[in-house]
Amino acid sequence: MDVTGLRIAMFSGNYNYVRDGANQALNRLVEYLLRQGAAVRIYSPTVAEPALPPMGEIVSIPAFAIPRRPEYKFPLPIPGAVKQDIAAFRPNIFHIASPDMLGHGAVNLARRLGQPAVASVHTRFETYMRYYGLAFMEPVVEAILRRFYRRCDAIFAPSDSMAQLLLEQRMNYNVGIWTRGIDRAVFNPDARDLAWRRGFGIEDDVPVIGFVGRLVMEKGLDVFSDTIDRLEARGVRHKVLVVGKGPAREWFEQRLPAAVFAGFQEGPDLGRAVASMDMLFNPSVTETFGNVTLEAMAAALPVVAAIATGSASLVQDGVTGRLxxxxxxxxxxxxxxxxxxxxxxxxxxxxxxxxISRRYGWDEVNQELVDGYLRVIRDRAAGKLPR
Known part of the structure; x- marks a missing residue:
């Protein structure tokens, strides 16, 4: 079998109704799969006005808004009509992108249909507990995740450091790599625009410290602002430029009243914003890869990041930035x-x-996952995987 024989049923708690790195990676994957001749069908909650135009055909899954984070939805179990749709589609592999109720149901269905199930890991959900005053729950969440991932035939991590962590956590012992790519037409040093910076009142010779991402506490906004306080106390000349939107924007603006908030940017506008910074500061520990880190590197920015999964695989301490x-x-x-x-x-x-960023191309990294699909299908057919 080659890629044209693949029939992939993909399950995601959030395929395109919020714009983030995970959803953009999934949509790029589906676009690549369809372009290569594979058949793909996506099962996910939907909204009337999604943040991303979806690649592929989506079958809507019922869901309810998550308390305190209504922009996200929690999918309900797979309805009978959708199970019939899946059976009629005749998938030969299930790809599960979120370890929620929908994901658990998808693994159950894959087992019932005798098909392999793989999962891609996009977020360190266990670390979210510490941002909601529930750090004591991390071992419990980790155990729940372990139960889910160990029922899959294989799991795919976006970085070597994340793959090693998954092995250490005993999530699964069949761990592959599906990393992330970079669009060098968008993210490159030539996109730097000092005139755009001047429009925000930023002088040409002022070093700009950038933040890029959704404005949510899980991104380490508290650590970011505490660090800027220390720079100001030392009298270090700088300007903070924040690119992104999210429910914590008001909190962040109050903590950093001197910062420039450029709002949400995408496409070439995002590339211009990133290249117009002088360094990226990424204190987050929740990412499994860190798309913004790679984008900043492609724009020739040094990156200061937390020693965490994702960043540790991209940033070379003392060479491309600091960990x-x-x-x-x-x-x-x-x-x-x-x-x-x-x-x-x-x-x-x-x-x-x-x-270093030149090593990452979307078609190349997506083909690595296709090769992983085919390997898992072959291994199951040969009886090498537990049933």
Whole structure:
């Protein structure tokens, strides 16, 4: 079998109604699969006005809004009519992108139909507990995730560091890599636009510290703002540029009243915004890859990031940026002060990061997942996987 023989039933709790790195990766994957001749059908909750135009055909799954985070939905069990639709589609592999009720139901159905099920890991859900005052629940959430992932034939991590963590957590012992790509037509140093910066009142010679992403507390906004407080206390000349939107924007604006909030950007506008920064600061520990880190590297920016899954596989400490223990605002401030104080250091780190980013192309990384699909199907047919 080759890619044209694949019939993939994909299950996601959020395929396109919120714009984030995981959803964009899934949509790029589906576009690639369809372009290569595979058959794909997506099962996900839907909304009237999605954030992304969906690639492929979506079958809507009933869901309810998550309390305190109504922009996200929690899918309900697979209805009987949808199970009939799945059976009629005749998938030969199930791809599950979220370990929720829909994902558990999809694994059950795959077992009943005698087909392999794989899961892609996009978020470290267990770490979310610490942002809601429930850190004591992390071991419980980790155990729930382990039960789900170990029922899959294989799981795919977006980075080597995340794959190693999954093995250490005993989530599954068949762990492959499906990394992320970069659109170099959008993210590149030539997109830098000082005139655009001036429109926000940013002087050309002021080092700009950038934040890119959804404005939610799980992105480490508290650590980011605490670090900026320390820079200001030291008298380090800088400007903060925030790109993104989300429910924590008002909180972030109050914490950083001197920052520039450029709002949501996409496509070439996002590429321009990133390239117009002088460094990226990414203190988050919840990502499994860190698309924004790779985008910044492609734009020739040094990256200061937490030592966490994803970033640890992309950032070379002392070469393309600095890796700092999570939550260490004082050490983050040291790293940012270093790059704020040296144009040459920024140039050297940015050049190195830009060179590394050339290894990541979307078609190449998506083909690696296709090869993984085919391997899992062959192994199940040969009786090498547990049933």
């Amino acid at each position: 700092v223990p999570a939550g260490e605002a004082e050490h983050f401030a040291d790293a940012l002060e270093f790059y704020c104080s040296s144009r040459e250091a920024r140039r050297e780190a940015g050049k190195a990061g830009c060179e």
